[in-house]
Amino acid sequence: MSNSAMISPGTRAFWERSHIGRLALFEGLRARPAIVFHTEAAGPGFWSVVGYDHVVAVSRNPEVFSSAKGFTIDDVPVEILEFAMSMIAMDNPRHRELRSLVQSAFTAASVRGVADRIRRDAAQIAADVPQNAVFDFVSQVANRLPVQVICELLGIPESDRSTIVHLAGDVISGGGQEFATAPGGAAGLGQIYGYAMELGERRKADPGDDLTSRLTATVDGRSLTPAEFGSFVILLITAGFETTRQALAWALHLLSAHPDQMQLLQTDFAGHIEGTIDEVIRYASPVPYMRRTATVDTDLGGAHIRTGDKVVMWYLSANHDESVFADPGRFDITRPNAGKHLGFGAKDIHHCLGVNLARAELRVMLEELLTAHPGICAVGEPELLLSAFVSGIGALPAHT
Template sequence: MTHPRTVSTSRGPAADLADPAFWKLPPAQRLARFAELRQEPRPVFFTERRAGRRRPEQGFYALVRHADVLKASRLPRVFASAPGATSPEPAGWVRVLFGDSMVNLDGADHTRLRRIVQQAFTPRLLAATEASIQELAVRIVDDMVAERPDEFVSAVAGRMSFEVICAMLGVPDAYRHRIARQIDRASEHAGVRRGLVARLKSPGKGLRALARMELTVARLGRERRRRPTGDLISALVSADVEGQRLTYRQLGSFFSLLLVAGVETTRNAIAHALALLTDNPDQLALLLSDFERYADGAVDEIVRHSTPIIQFRRTVVARYTMAGHTFLPGDKVMLLYASANRDATVFEDPDAFSITRDPNPHLGYGGGGPHFCLGAHLARLEIKAVLRELLTRPLAVRALGEPELGTSNFDHRVRKQHFAFDVTKP
């Protein structure tokens, strides 16, 4: 039995969210397409290519309105993360070899694993992490002022997010350079659907990096189980919820998720922040006029406007009618946070960057529900700490030119952002 659906009939990249070329378009063009889709009476279905052919049964419905993304995020009994929330979905053999990431689990399996992880985030650990975030921001900006680099992601944004995660986990300095390379290799093609030759060549590169990261954390986990040191890895290998502990494979999977997701998303938000404040001098002046008053609003608006994670996938597991359409088990949907965060029915003048926007119910950390980002609080602290140090020094910085963006339908990645120093502030 079939069911009615709105199908994308255009084959051009400017309209087809399933076409890799769409994700190479400038962000403004992609946002314009999302705005068109929000005017459709029901979700649009996009057919995905497979090995050079189009099979009508393979594709996804795009959820683009704020209300629809929010509802689907909070209905895991209908919109499930398994078998994979990322795009493309992990192959079965990859899941067997590496285990299921928490982001791809539902129900009791997800609840049990998340409870173990939450137990490890003790008040003492969080307090120590919050203190180290500000200290690290000071040190990074001190180094920036002394060394005068010209590329912001590597000098500030990437370093901040990576070192916070490593410090919280307790990753020794000797491991960090190697792990940083492995993160880049493992996440290089996230959300990119490539041609057949690239798909055959690349698993090796990304999966080898992932395997090495998981071997590293398994080694650290064994050491911390013998000799705990008060860091997150020690807490994770010691956490016990109803007799359940993380296996080393689960620990490795969570470690990979935290490193790739925590580092990538916060790095990108900080990088976008510099460009947004440079391009909106009135908002920068307002923030400088009373940093502590406006900083929290600025952080939320940076996350809304840049939306570091563009989308997550869900699989429909129960018949459900929403947004004028009846979804059936087996249907795939794409929750487009980047579109939901520009929904004019929720956000007045949604394309404007306004640090006093209130309310600001953005979905930058997900739409709530069981998969709401565990690290949202720490991410906000990191962004705020970096902004405080960048903006309250006598030496001002500004972005130069447009950021160099990655090609991905998964995250709004900034590869490079050149910047310059102004001699003094006015």
């Protein structure tokens, strides 16, 4: 198959397929002798990095592969990059400085401090699940916990939360585009940003016991500016909300489709939950890609990459690389190396800040659900999102 005949993962034709179909196309790309350059209808094109080792190599070399030009396939206007994209679109030293200001809130110890709140919210969501009726698992369960937890962490009042959920949904869905390669909804982004700046100003004047107050307080002569806080909240609400809700939806779908695995988890929840979380994230890869930009001419995977070229790291493909994961299409919660997945990044400078929080939410929500509803399962095919930026489920019929 010639390069021109390879279906680009930046196109609708690629993502219109089933999850298995998408994985098959990535398998074809991994089998190529060199990484492939894909042209774009409205852009300069990009390199698709699809092998595990190559994705790790790009991730861990930020001097050669920069984040500062954006992390999406599409180039984003500089002003949107600055306000909406936060640390994720920065290189060191600025990235390191901002990350150091916020990371204390996301350590394992900090997450243990909010564990009771997470459990209370999860128990309430499990109690609200309809009995003996088919319901949409995404809207009634998966959507609720992550945004509730983030709103509580930030001290967003109950009365404002439905607005935040709506705006976050608009941004993540690509602002109503039929096919998305990036977060969209500039209006939603602007409103979340404006709301966060106001919240930051209020807490600066009248601090409380929440993350907003901590992040806007001055420590060692430095605090987040209102603009930095606004862009961090966008990152937290969109990234923190989206990845966790998608992992929850995929977890129910995959466990339902593999009843032997569901039984294994229910027989020994404590012994299998961490492996289940890792295998769900490996298999589904809720964030399918991140992009970098080459700062110098360089060679990678048999290709010569020029300065300024866009380089896209496909985590979904790397997480199914048969040279790392035996029989990668098999969903197996006892997979011994599932924890090697790159679903939260490659332990590089941009490794997911919220990994401890996400894992806690997944662990607690699944435990509360399976305790309250041991027979819960998906009863239909998932409705996959038509997006290259989110490997996601838009709706999933379920039954208790």
